[in-house]
Amino acid sequence: MVAVGSLDRVWLAGPEGVSEQELQDAFRTCFGAEWTEVLDAADISFAYNAANDAYLSVRDLRPVANRILDELLEKNGSVQPPNIIVS
Secondary structure, eight states: OEEEOOOOEEEEETTOOOOOOHHHHHHHHHSSSSSHHOTTTTSSSSHHHHOOOOEEEEEEEEEETOOHHHHHHHTTOSOOOSSOOOO
């Protein structure tokens, strides 16, 4: 199954070596939500999440039935594969 939506925000994580609180504060400033409210892996260690390079939010996410990603890209005239696929 493929889902589509509108890219809302992208946050490229700050410098390495920040504290857990500093990272969570910066996350809240960017997305307007608490880290633990929206991250799927929030209960995993801080080191696991701190290694991420970027975070993104998507609005209006909806499934597209009976399609695969290649079909959607072709339909929209895109010949270049996406830079990121989120699962």
